[in-house]
Amino acid sequence: MSKWLFIVLLGWATVGCERIAFKEEPANDPIGNFEYMWQTLDQKYSFFTFKNINWDSIYQVYWPQVHTDMTTRELYDLLADLLFELRDGHVNLITPFDLSRNWQWYLDSPENFNFSNIERNYLGPDHEITGPLRNHFIDSVGYVYYGSFGSGIGSSQLDYVIRKFKDMKGLIFDVRNNGGGSSLNVDLLVSRFLDQPRVLGYERYKIGPGHDDFSEYYPREDQPEGDEQFLKPIIVLTNRSSYSATNDFVMKMSALPHVTILGDTTGGGGGVPYFSELPNGWRFRFSTTQTFDVDTFNVENGIPPDVRVNLTKGDEIQGRDTIIEEALQLLQ
Amino acid sequence: MPLRFPILLVFIVGLMPVFGQQPEATRYFNLAPGATFSNVQDLGMSPMIYKGIGSQLELSVHKTKKAAFQSWELILEYGALKPKFTSRKADRLNAQINYTVLWEFLKDTTDRFDFRLGGSWLSQCPTLIHRGYSNNNFNFTFMSSLGPVGYVEIPIPLLKREWTIHGTFHLPLIAITERPSFAYAAPEGYFDYEEGKEVRDFVESLELQTLNKFIRLKTRIGLAYPLFNGNRLEVGYNWDFYSVNTIKENRVSGGTHGLYFMTQFNF
Numbered sequence: 001m002s003k004w005l006f007i008v009l010l011g012w013a014t015v016g017c018e019r020i021a022f023k024e025e026p027a028n029d030p031i032g033n034f035e036y037m038w039q040t041l042d043q044k045y046s047f048f049t050f051k052n053i054n055w056d057s058i059y060q061v062y063w064p065q066v067h068t069d070m071t072t073r074e075l076y077d078l079l080a081d082l083l084f085e086l087r088d089g090h091v092n093l094i095t096p097f098d099l100s101r102n103w104q105w106y107l108d109s110p111e112n113f114n115f116s117n118i119e120r121n122y123l124g125p126d127h128e129i130t131g132p133l134r135n136h137f138i139d140s141v142g143y144v145y146y147g148s149f150g151s152g153i154g155s156s157q158l159d160y161v162i163r164k165f166k167d168m169k170g171l172i173f174d175v176r177n178n179g180g181g182s183s184l185n186v187d188l189l190v191s192r193f194l195d196q197p198r199v200l201g202y203e204r205y206k207i208g209p210g211h212d213d214f215s216e217y218y219p220r221e222d223q224p225e226g227d228e229q230f231l232k233p234i235i236v237l238t239n240r241s242s243y244s245a246t247n248d249f250v251m252k253m254s255a256l257p258h259v260t261i262l263g264d265t266t267g268g269g270g271g272v273p274y275f276s277e278l279p280n281g282w283r284f285r286f287s288t289t290q291t292f293d294v295d296t297f298n299v300e301n302g303i304p305p306d307v308r309v310n311l312t313k314g315d316e317i318q319g320r321d322t323i324i325e326e327a328l329q330l331l332q
Numbered sequence: 333m334p335l336r337f338p339i340l341l342v343f344i345v346g347l348m349p350v351f352g353q354q355p356e357a358t359r360y361f362n363l364a365p366g367a368t369f370s371n372v373q374d375l376g377m378s379p380m381i382y383k384g385i386g387s388q389l390e391l392s393v394h395k396t397k398k399a400a401f402q403s404w405e406l407i408l409e410y411g412a413l414k415p416k417f418t419s420r421k422a423d424r425l426n427a428q429i430n431y432t433v434l435w436e437f438l439k440d441t442t443d444r445f446d447f448r449l450g451g452s453w454l455s456q457c458p459t460l461i462h463r464g465y466s467n468n469n470f471n472f473t474f475m476s477s478l479g480p481v482g483y484v485e486i487p488i489p490l491l492k493r494e495w496t497i498h499g500t501f502h503l504p505l506i507a508i509t510e511r512p513s514f515a516y517a518a519p520e521g522y523f524d525y526e527e528g529k530e531v532r533d534f535v536e537s538l539e540l541q542t543l544n545k546f547i548r549l550k551t552r553i554g555l556a557y558p559l560f561n562g563n564r565l566e567v568g569y570n571w572d573f574y575s576v577n578t579i580k581e582n583r584v585s586g587g588t589h590g591l592y593f594m595t596q597f598n599f
Binding site: 180288 | 371380381420462464465468483499514515516522523573575585586
């Protein structure tokens with residue numbers, strides 16, 4: 001009898017009770033979802049101090065608008081407005097029916113890009129499409145358009161393009177309207193324009209819940225790689241839609257002595273996005289790091305060009321790209 | 333629920349079980365497929381508790397020589413978990429590598445039970461891969477721990493055979509752990525990432541933990557049936573719980589319940 005009692009106690013004692021270690025889940029109602037989002041951003045978002053955002057004051061503005069009988073759409077609109085205050089293209093609320101965003105950093109600026117003109121009058125019908133790199137000769141200069149760092153570039157493709165233009169006076173590398181993508185493609189590309197290992201920027205990370213709880217500055221060093229390098233003059237063309245990984249690319253290239261940045265200030269986006277989710281299943285992402293150029297300039301709001309040029313309407317009507325024309329002048 | 337804790341304390345202090353029942357040298361190769369049910373809350377990933385069923389496979393070797401028993405285990409687990417209010421899932425993967433050694437501590441002269449005490453080295457890396465995230469979808473918790481083990485074995489004559497029921501209780505006291513950092517996909521040791529230096533970064537990210545920030549409880553209860561050819565069959569239940577609180581606001585806790593069916597090949 002005692003043996004059987006012992007066996008029963010043995011079994012009972014080994015059965016799990018892990019729920020006591022779990023933190024209580026936030027309530028899945030408008031208040032619970034609002035509170036969780038506000039709190040997560042308060043602890044992990046990386047640009048409150050840099051952008052001079054008083055997050056506590058913003059709470060006082062939005063909290064009174066939250067009520068338990070809000071509709072789904074009303075809750076979405078309120079949370080979207082809350083996130084809009086951060087002025088950050090890397091901040092989004094992702095729902096099954098909409099994606100919140102703040103794209104004013106390019107919507108409020110001239111576009112400075114007309115791909116139709118570029119394709120018809122600069123690339124032409126005989127240009128080559130080498131992976132994601134659309135490329136052609138323009139006079140004695142090479143021209144490459146790269147539309148998205150989300151498109152991977154192969155080493156052999158880079159070798160081909162660099163070899164193709166190696167006897168040209170210089171290279172125009174156009175990343176206008178390139179909204180970003182993978183930083184791996186940035187490193188791959190930059191490594192082909194380096195003469196030696198160089199520190200091309202710095203990064204720091206949120207390591208605690210305080211608005212200024214950051215790690216030390218970590219240098220970002222790149223090395224020359226690949227069979228082919230291009231070390232002649234390069235002009236990188238930018239506009240306000242050159243964002244995120246493109247911003248990183250421009251930051252690194254701007255540190256090189258043979259590179260000139262031409263066009264408009266980039267869109268910025270120096271924070272790496274980090275995901276979380278609300279109790280109702282909606283996901284949201286936000287920046288949790290900061291990126292600095294070699295002069296420790298915070299690139300979140302964009303990188304100003306060395307030479308500022310805007311597309312003129314007159315040129316555009318005539319099929320000319322003012323920015324490319326200026327780049328060609330500089331390289332002649 | 334609170335009454336379980338005194339029972340658990342009794343196991344820690346006095347119960348010492350072992351898997352090898354015979355006093356002479358024996359070796360078993362074990363194959364144990366099973367089904368699992370997991371609850372996990374990784375506050376670095378989500379405030380929600382993710383739950384779901386899965387499967388496990390254990391490959392192990394048990395060796396008994398004189399009064400000592402040794403066990404080497406490789407356990408692979410997979411499950412798809414989801415939170416309460418959405419259908420979006422996270423894949424749970426885990427690999428465990430465990431080593432246990434036990435010595436006879438107390439054997440009842442009437443063969444009513446056998447207690448053993450020893451130590452174990454337990455390592456695992458439960459990982460949640462969130463299907464809806466991009467940058468920080470890989471949420472892992474590496475832990476490697478040392479601590480005492482207790483085992484009890486009770487023979488049960490039934491249907492003209494000598495069945496045995498046994499229970500095991502691990503309580504790691506010291507561990508090294510590694511988690512993604514507070515608000516980034518990689519641990520802090522990777523902040524100065526250099527290609528080719530991943531081992532250095534992994535080692536730099538390890539943290540030494542004790543019970544105030546790391547808890548792991550691992551228990552097993554099984555019913556074994558000896559076959560006529562020296563092999564054995566066993567059916568059992570295991571529970572594995574951990575809670576790691578090394579990064580403020582990013583605690584991870586999880587519990588997995590498993591039912592297994594083990595074939596033990598005597599060699």
